Amino acid sequence: MYGMLLESVQHYVRLQFGEPLWEAALAELGQHNFSTHLVYPDDSMTRLADACAKRVPGWSRDTFLFFFGRCFVRFFSHYGYDKLIRASGRHLRDFLAGIDNLHHQIRFSYPRMRSPSLQLLQEHRGGALLLYRSCRRGLHFYLVGQLVQVANTFYGMRLQVRVLSQRSTPEGAQALLRLSFDNAAFTLNEQRRQRAQEGITLPDVSWGSLLRLFPFGMLVDRCMRLLWLGHRLRMVFGQGGEAYPGRPVHELMRLHRPMVAFTWENLLANQQVVVELECIFPEQSTVPSRRLLLKGEMRYLHESDVILFLGVPL
Structure with missing residues (x-):
């Protein structure tokens, strides 16, 4: 984790519990201070909470973690x-x-x-x-x-x-x-x-018009099979992209964010957040780096019972 998270704790622990406690907790972690943009071990926050809880009667690790969370929100306005x-x-x-x-x-x-x-x-x-x-x-x-x-x-x-x-x-x-x-x-x-919904009636949009707008888009059905790939994706996937109809989406895409399993139910539940996909390229791909990240949103189309990914390269 970045030092900014740990740095946010420093001022408020000193203010509420005093400098000696903070110095003792730092010494237990083997640190002299925290730097905003340095990366520290993932367990640093819980270890810091444990070190403080040992020295404050009636406060547990979870109590201090709750306190640290509030400290961070009070602190980050400086950034x-x-x-x-x-x-x-x-x-x-x-x-x-x-x-x-x-x-x-x-x-x-x-x-x-x-x-x-x-x-x-x-x-x-x-x-x-x-x-x-x-x-x-x-x-x-x-x-x-x-x-x-x-x-x-x-x-x-x-x-x-x-x-x-x-x-x-x-x-x-x-x-x-x-x-x-x-x-x-x-x-x-x-x-x-x-x-x-009761007061507005909009004309239908043809599939051809819709899909032309998203060269890096894709369509999947409830079984998580690919129904369509944007023409740019077909180009970068090479022959694998041309043979996409009916293929499981997991063979060509890997879900990076959000941190959920790549399932139909999770895509439906995450239509309001930014989605990141990593393309999995075959050996014959024309993409030199063999790594392409896409950022966009998932949208459920009720009339066709499919999910449309609206994305662009990241």
Whole structure:
């Protein structure tokens, strides 16, 4: 993880618990300080929480991780990231739906960043259900602290978070979080959407016109078989691209982000986030680097029961 995450803790630990505790915790980690753009071991945050918890009665690792998460949100305005959050939407639900997109924007400044993936599974008037996936273990309370502080600082809302489940996975860890907050914006949005659908009738667009717009697009069916590839993708895939109809999409594409299995259900659930795909090229491909990343969105077309990927090279 980048030092900025660890650096954000420093000021607030010193302020609340004093310099001696901070120096002792650093010494236990074998560090003198943290540098913003240096990369540290993935367990540094949990080790730092353990080191602090040993020295503060009544505080556990998870308590400190929650505190660290709140510290980060209070800290990152020094780097201008508060502007990204304010631009993500007027309501907390907008922020929750677009967290992965925010991570994508920040990654241009921190190219080695391995951010978690957050999927909004359900929404209702009283809150939402959020699925957290990370390549790091033990940090879900750090995320909870961030969410609570974001809700308070940027939306003036009281957010309650309950961890329904958490487990280790081969890729890292995942946790299911129930978020309780005043989600009146969800109800208003549903009402507007229904009124818009009732009052607007648009002409159909032909398949030919639609597909010509996306030379790096693709279509898949419910069995995750390719139905169509954009003409640019057919060119870079060579003969493999010409023989695409009916092939499993996993033979030509690998899902990079979000951090979910490459399944029909997950594509349907992630239509609001930026998707990254890596092309898997055959030996006869004309692409010298044998690596092409595509960035875009997945869109479900109800009339044809297919998913259309709208993407461009990254």
